[in-house]
Amino acid sequence: MCGIVGLFLKDKALEPQLGELLSGMLGTMCGRGPDSAGFAVYGAGESGEVKLTLRAAEGYDFAGLAEKLGEGAEVLQRATHAVLTVPSADEAGIRAKIAALAPEVTVVGAGSRMELYKEVGMPTDVAVRFDLAKMAGTHGIAHTRMATESAVTTNGAHPFSTGLDQCLVHNGSLSNFRTVRRNLERAGVTIQTENDSEVAAGYLTWRMKEGRSLGEALEDSLDDLDGFYTFVVGTESGFGVLRDPIACKPAVMAETDQYVAFGSEYRALAGLPGIENAKIFEPEPAKVYFWDRAAA
Amino acid sequence: MNEHVKGPSAPRTLPRESATFDAYTLSEIRRAAATGIYDIRGAGAKRKLPHFDDLLFLGASMSRYPLEGYREKCGTGVVLGDRFAKKPIELKIPITIAGMSFGSLSGPAKEALGRGASAMGTSTTTGDGGMTPEERGHSTKLVYQYLPSRYGMNPDDLRKADAIEVVVGQGAKPGGGGMLLGQKISPRVAKMRTLPEGIDQRSACRHPDWTGPDDLEIKIEELREITDWEKPIYVKVGAARPYYDTALAVKSGADVVVVDGMQGGTAATQEVFIENVGIPTLAAVHQAVKALQDLGMHRKVQLIVSGGIRNGADVAKALALGADAVAIGTAALVALGDNDPRWESEYEALGTKAGAYDDWHEGRDPAGITTQDPELMKRLDPEIAGRRLANYLSVMTLEAQTIARACGKSHVHNLEPEDLVALTIEAAAMANVPLAGTNWIPGKTGF
Amino acid sequence: MTTTTPNQGAPLMNASTQSHSFDLATAKVRDLNAALHALKEGSNASLWRVSNPRGLHALAAGLDAPVTVEIDGPVGYYCAGMNKQATVIVRGNAGVGLGENMMSGRIEVEGDASQAAGATAHGGLLVIRGEAGARCGISMKGVDIVVGGSVGHMSAFMAQAGTLTVLGDAGEALGDSIYEARLYVRGSVKSLGADCVEKEMRDEHKAQVFEKLKAAGLEGQVDPSEFKRYGSARTLYHFHVDNASAY
Numbered sequence: 001m002c003g004i005v006g007l008f009l010k011d012k013a014l015e016p017q018l019g020e021l022l023s024g025m026l027g028t029m030c031g032r033g034p035d036s037a038g039f040a041v042y043g044a045g046e047s048g049e050v051k052l053t054l055r056a057a058e059g060y061d062f063a064g065l066a067e068k069l070g071e072g073a074e075v076l077q078r079a080t081h082a083v084l085t086v087p088s089a090d091e092a093g094i095r096a097k098i099a100a101l102a103p104e105v106t107v108v109g110a111g112s113r114m115e116l117y118k119e120v121g122m123p124t125d126v127a128v129r130f131d132l133a134k135m136a137g138t139h140g141i142a143h144t145r146m147a148t149e150s151a152v153t154t155n156g157a158h159p160f161s162t163g164l165d166q167c168l169v170h171n172g173s174l175s176n177f178r179t180v181r182r183n184l185e186r187a188g189v190t191i192q193t194e195n196d197s198e199v200a201a202g203y204l205t206w207r208m209k210e211g212r213s214l215g216e217a218l219e220d221s222l223d224d225l226d227g228f229y230t231f232v233v234g235t236e237s238g239f240g241v242l243r244d245p246i247a248c249k250p251a252v253m254a255e256t257d258q259y260v261a262f263g264s265e266y267r268a269l270a271g272l273p274g275i276e277n278a279k280i281f282e283p284e285p286a287k288v289y290f291w292d293r294a295a296a
Numbered sequence: 297m298n299e300h301v302k303g304p305s306a307p308r309t310l311p312r313e314s315a316t317f318d319a320y321t322l323s324e325i326r327r328a329a330a331t332g333i334y335d336i337r338g339a340g341a342k343r344k345l346p347h348f349d350d351l352l353f354l355g356a357s358m359s360r361y362p363l364e365g366y367r368e369k370c371g372t373g374v375v376l377g378d379r380f381a382k383k384p385i386e387l388k389i390p391i392t393i394a395g396m397s398f399g400s401l402s403g404p405a406k407e408a409l410g411r412g413a414s415a416m417g418t419s420t421t422t423g424d425g426g427m428t429p430e431e432r433g434h435s436t437k438l439v440y441q442y443l444p445s446r447y448g449m450n451p452d453d454l455r456k457a458d459a460i461e462v463v464v465g466q467g468a469k470p471g472g473g474g475m476l477l478g479q480k481i482s483p484r485v486a487k488m489r490t491l492p493e494g495i496d497q498r499s500a501c502r503h504p505d506w507t508g509p510d511d512l513e514i515k516i517e518e519l520r521e522i523t524d525w526e527k528p529i530y531v532k533v534g535a536a537r538p539y540y541d542t543a544l545a546v547k548s549g550a551d552v553v554v555v556d557g558m559q560g561g562t563a564a565t566q567e568v569f570i571e572n573v574g575i576p577t578l579a580a581v582h583q584a585v586k587a588l589q590d591l592g593m594h595r596k597v598q599l600i601v602s603g604g605i606r607n608g609a610d611v612a613k614a615l616a617l618g619a620d621a622v623a624i625g626t627a628a629l630v631a632l633g634d635n636d637p638r639w640e641s642e643y644e645a646l647g648t649k650a651g652a653y654d655d656w657h658e659g660r661d662p663a664g665i666t667t668q669d670p671e672l673m674k675r676l677d678p679e680i681a682g683r684r685l686a687n688y689l690s691v692m693t694l695e696a697q698t699i700a701r702a703c704g705k706s707h708v709h710n711l712e713p714e715d716l717v718a719l720t721i722e723a724a725a726m727a728n729v730p731l732a733g734t735n736w737i738p739g740k741t742g743f
Numbered sequence: 744m745t746t747t748t749p750n751q752g753a754p755l756m757n758a759s760t761q762s763h764s765f766d767l768a769t770a771k772v773r774d775l776n777a778a779l780h781a782l783k784e785g786s787n788a789s790l791w792r793v794s795n796p797r798g799l800h801a802l803a804a805g806l807d808a809p810v811t812v813e814i815d816g817p818v819g820y821y822c823a824g825m826n827k828q829a830t831v832i833v834r835g836n837a838g839v840g841l842g843e844n845m846m847s848g849r850i851e852v853e854g855d856a857s858q859a860a861g862a863t864a865h866g867g868l869l870v871i872r873g874e875a876g877a878r879c880g881i882s883m884k885g886v887d888i889v890v891g892g893s894v895g896h897m898s899a900f901m902a903q904a905g906t907l908t909v910l911g912d913a914g915e916a917l918g919d920s921i922y923e924a925r926l927y928v929r930g931s932v933k934s935l936g937a938d939c940v941e942k943e944m945r946d947e948h949k950a951q952v953f954e955k956l957k958a959a960g961l962e963g964q965v966d967p968s969e970f971k972r973y974g975s976a977r978t979l980y981h982f983h984v985d986n987a988s989a990y
Contacts, residue, residue: 001510001544032510034547146510146547149540173508228507247877247896248507250839252857264510266798266817266838280817280836282857282876285896333982446863446882449844451805451825478981490865490884490903491922495980498920500901504881505821505840505859514800518821518840521776522805 001146001249002158002171003029003123006232006239006262007272008139008291014258014273018043019135023127025261025268026142030123032171032264033144036157037126038118040167040234043137045113050091050164052084053109053116054098055154065102069094079129080154081108081117088112106155111165113137113236118157138293141234141262143169150194160201163208165236170197171264172229172249180225200225204233218242218288232262238292247285254278260291324567335567336475338400338656338666339626340468340559340603345576347559347604348613350723351716352732355702363701370697371707374621376598377459377528377551380520384528384551385437385459387621388417389693390708391611394556394602394625395441395461395532397423399476399485400563400656401629403430405665407678408632410434412685416693421461421623423563424474424499426488427453434682439530442519444500445474447489451522459552460519461530462512464541467560467603470534470574473499475564480659482668509544516549530554535580535603536573542587546597554623555584557603561626563666564657577603577614579726582713585618586728594618608695615696616711617727631688632681633663762790772799779829782808798838803831806848820857823850826867842869845886858895861888864905870959877914880907883924889959899926900936908955910965918973926973927952929965940976948972 005025009015019041026037045051054062062082066075073094074085086094091110098105109116117130123144127133132142143158150156159167174180177196180203184191189202189209203225207217214235221231222245230249231242241262243251254261254269256278263269266280283289301307313319324335356362363370378384393413398406400423407430413420419437422428426448432438440457442449454460465471476485476497486493506515516529531545532554545553557577562570581601588594601614602623614622626634635643637650639662646653646660656666664675700708703715717732718724724731725738736743765775775793793814796802800819803812806829814822817835826845833841836854845864855873862878864886871879871888877895880888885905893911900916902924912930919936926939927948935941952967979986 001508003510031513146544148509148544149537171510248502248858250511250857252838265819266836267800267819268798270797270817276816280855285877332985446844446884449863450846450865451807451827451844454825492980495922496982498901498979500882504878504900505843505862511820511839514820514839518801518804518824521772521801522825524777524780525773 001032001148001173002169003032003144003264003268004141004169004171004230004232004251004262005029005143005264005268006139006141006234006241008239008260008293009137009258010260011258015138016136018137018140019131020133021272022135022140022142023133024271025263026127026132026144027124028268028270029144029264033146034122035147035152036118036120036145036154037123037143038116038145038157038159038169039127039130039132039140039142040109040114040116040159041132041135041137041140042111042113042165042234042236043115043135045111046085047112048088049085050088050110050112051115052086052091052094052107053114054082054084054105055080055108055118056082056102056105060105065098065105068101069097078117078131080119081130083115109159109161109167111236114165114167114234116159116161116167118143118154118159120152120154120157139234139239141167141169141232141239143171148173149196153193155193156195156198158197159234160195160198162201162205162233165234166204166214167234168197168201168204169232170200170229172227172244174200174225174227174229176226196227200229200231214240215288215290222286230264238290240291241283241289242287243283243285245286251283252280253283254280336477336564336657337567337570337654338561338563338565339570339654340561341571341574341576342654343571345559346578346720346722346726347576348578348610350578350719351613351727351729352719353609353612353616353699353703353715354717356704360704362704363706365698365701368701369706370701371709372693372697374598374709376600376621377530379528379551379597380525380549381459381528381551382524382526383458385419385439387419387437389689390615390621390696391416391605391689391692392418392439392600392621392623393420393628394560394623395421395423395439395463395466396625396629397425397474397476397563398428398431399423399425399447399480399489399668401665402667402673402676403428403484404673404676404678405629405632405681406431407434408676408681408685409628410438411678411682412628412631412689413437415682415686416689418689419458422457424463425476425485426450427456428488432456434678441532443474444503445489446504447474447491454519455523457527459528459530460523461532461554462516462519462550463532464512464545465534465536465556466532466562467534467556467558467574467577468562469565469569470536471501472565472569472573473501475499475562475657477564477657477659480657480668485668509548513548528552530600532556534558534560535575535577538575538580538583539587542584542599543591546588546591546593550597552598552600552620553584553588554600554602555580556623557601559604559626560602561629576726577601577605578723581614581617581619582726582728588618595620608692608697609699611692611696612699612708612711613716615708616715617713617729620709627688628685629665631685632665633676633684634661634665636663639663762792764792764794766794767797767799767802768795772802775802776804779803779806779808779810779812782810796835800838803829806831809848817854823848826850836873837871841871842867842886845869855892861886864888866905868958874911880905880924883907887955887958889955889961891959891961893930896933897936899924899939902926906951906955908952908959908970910961918975920979921973921975923975925951927955927970928973929970932971932973935973938976938979939973942972942974944968944970944972 174196177199414436421439528551530552531550558574598620642662661667804824823831874892879898896914916936918939949967
């Protein structure tokens with residue numbers, strides 16, 4: 001089980017503080033998830049370019065890898081992760097090269113603006129390792145993990161990437177995920193861990209490959225995924241929330257003119273600016289919610 | 297020529313009963329067809345399962361030396377709940393009485409359990425119905441169960457308890473709630489549970505105000521706050537995924553984890569639930585211990601194992617596999633007098649026999665234990681029954697000590713998995729102990 | 744923690760009452776609860792003001808004294824859990840399990856309450872001026888709950904005794920598997936749970952609604968006749984095969 005936080009900024013003036021605010025929120029959720037943590041931040045991006053977040057063992061030479069991949073590949077390292085920025089047109093080729101040259105490197109996320117980091121360890125330590133507090137952006141989601149039925153590994157940490165600029169975090173326990181996993185693998189979607197949340201992410205990816213929008217894929221999950229869950233998904237323009245019909249896993253939201261925030265407990269929101277006057281509400285069960293930058 | 301092979305005197309095959317559609321199964325199908333309701337009964341899984349009988353101790357030999365009895369002490373004390381609580385529970389023996397409700401059991405039965413346990417310096421546990429004055433009065437150490445139903449739950453009793461056991465599930469029915477049928481919802485029981493008299497209690501299977509270990513952590517925090525951090529908090533699970541369940545109990549802040557295997561009894565639930573959901577106790581112990589070891593919490597968060605513990609050998613084996621203590625339920629009731637052949641004619645009148653009687657939900661127990669009937673209840677003298685329980689606990693303790701001494705141990709907690717071997721491949725695999733005469737643990741080591 | 748003299752503008756307070764403050768920005772929840780638990784019957788330390796709760800859990804849990812605790816801000820889970828005798832006022836929202844298993848006393852929340860408000864509570868009065876989330880009054884065992892707004896789905900699930908009075912609407916599956924508790928809802932009910940049916944509102948029921956509204960300080964604001972009564976049809980009290988689909 002877990003803790004989830006999310007922050008979507010309406011007020012541009014707060015963008016430089018996104019990481020700091022998210023870091024504070026994440027810290028309050030250590031109790032809910034002491035095993036590992038992860039976050040996705042939607043920061044700066046150049047059109048025509050894609051950012052691949054890579055992960056490898058401690059001390060890995062990402063700069064060396066970037067050189068091997070050729071010109072046009074810039075790399076920015078943070079601890080065990082590195083963000084590789086390449087022309088969008090080259091993405092497939094670069095991924096193939098990484099798989100061939102450096103199989104020990106995992107691509108954890110990709111997007112025009114999304115960077116995704118996750119590691120084993122106390123959430124506050126993980127945030128410090130990746131210097132979350134200094135990151136800027138328009139929105140971000142973060143997760144603290146208490147592993148239920150799978151091992152505590154970095155691969156098992158959330159968020160899980162579901163597509164370009166998309167990722168999922170989950171609080172709850174899916175009860176039919178092994179069957180869904182088998183179906184996904186038959187459909188060509190590979191799931192790397194034993195984690196139920198990775199299956200949920202893979203499911204959404206698959207539905208979207210089949211032509212559904214993210215919102216529609218979330219609607220589909222109400223029929224196909226069984227169990228208890230609160231999902232928060234990040235997209236390029238915002239984030240979405242879905243609770244299962246029984247809605248036992250917690251979800252609290254706060255909205256002001258400056259932001260929309262999500263937390264598994266109100267405690268996670270208590271430090272946000274202007275929280276005293278925010279509209280506080282809890283998302284209803286079985287209803288897909290979306291906050292979009294275009295609409296804000 | 298072949299007339300002798302036809303006709304009434306011709307040879308016939310013997311009558312052959314089906315192993316699949318055996319006599320019991322046929323009777324159950326007939327019963328279901330007649331009533332339209334599932335079969336409800338008490339006790340735990342009755343079918344043959346891999347159990348502690350399939351493990352043996354190695355004993356002393358040329359390389360290991362035994363302890364003499366009497367003067368060379370073999371300690372049996374255990375401390376439960378010293379992780380966070382100000383007042384951990386100190387037991388003289390590593391055998392406790394498992395949670396059983398007033399409601400499923402009579403008041404005198406609960407009193408007897410308290411008397412017997414207290415005489416031996418160990419604890420009893422309340423059940424799904426709340427704490428009675430008799431039990432608190434007669435138990436020197438009382439664990440108060442905190443269940444999904446919250447029947448009778450109140451802060452005064454919480455504060456009177458010596459420990460609190462948050463029940464996530466029990467071995468007979470992991471995922472099921474409590475069940476008490478109308479015939480046992482007497483005026484007293486009804487009042488304690490805030491239910492109308494004589495109705496069939498419908499029970500919740502999940503806690504009303506938390507779901508999942510992340511929220512359990514906050515609930516445990518609340519219980520500690522209400523009781524000023526004095527009392528150990530146990531978390532009890534029915535054996536299903538004991539590795540993960542134990543790890544999650546530790547992560548949510550438990551002081552003690554209780555794992556109850558499928559042989560663990562219940563007062564009443566559906567027969568199919570008992571026999572088909574949950575895993576044998578033998579298969580659960582190693583998993584639970586491994587979770588504690590992987591978290592570095594073995595012996596820091598204590599493990600109590602229950603479900604089919606019957607004698608000192610079972611106690612010793614559970615401890616050797618890494619448990620800190622065991623709990624008995626069914627065995628304690630038998631010691632009090634449950635299913636005693638002295639009532640044979642009455643068991644027959646009920647359509648059963650001594651040793652097989654498990655329709656405890658009907659409340660007509662000839663032994664006066666699993667009933668609320670005032671006349672039947674009188675048949676149990678709590679002092680005598682308490683004495684019997686104390687005798688039985690004493691025998692189990694002596695048996696465990698005898699075995700431990702034979703293995704060279706000055707304390708029962710020094711028994712270890714390497715003192716054991718298995719008789720069957722299943723038991724070897726489940727208990728993570730080699731097959732006797734070999735080094736083989738299926739799936740783990742070579743032959 | 745500081746001791747101050749009573750506020751002159753609070754006419755209900757006894758002049759000899761001492762009031763205490765607790766700032767949870769600097770003090771610990773454990774210290775607050777320990778101080779509250781140490782109060783003896785008849786103590787005149789009967790008004791406590793708690794500031795900066797910021798969603799912390801188990802605030803004022805396990806009280807057993809006729810004191811008043813005012814919490815200035817939003818609280819987390821299990822605020823005033825297992826309350827006995829005390830009056831707890833939350834000037835903000837409340838998290839999961841507000842007043843769970845309350846035995847007596849009074850809890851008032853000026854804002855909204857999250858899931859399982861009043862869960863398994865045996866007595867006392869719980870007033871939620873805003874909205875209550877899912878499972879309000881789940882398994883209630885005698886408490887009176889009054890909600891100024893609406894209640895979420897599965898409210899009064901397995902409610903055994905007590906009353907739930909809702910001025911707003913009720914979500915799906917109201918009163919599923921209800922025993923003998925009484926439910927009064929003024930607004931719409933999305934759907935009724937197993938064995939929960941609408942029942943006649945007679946004069947004695949209107950009188951009961953009025954009594955609960957009065958206890959909550961809401962008398963005169965709404966007409967008790969506008970409420971509908973819901974309760975157990977009592978068809979599931981004994982298992983019968985024909986009702987199997989209701990389980």
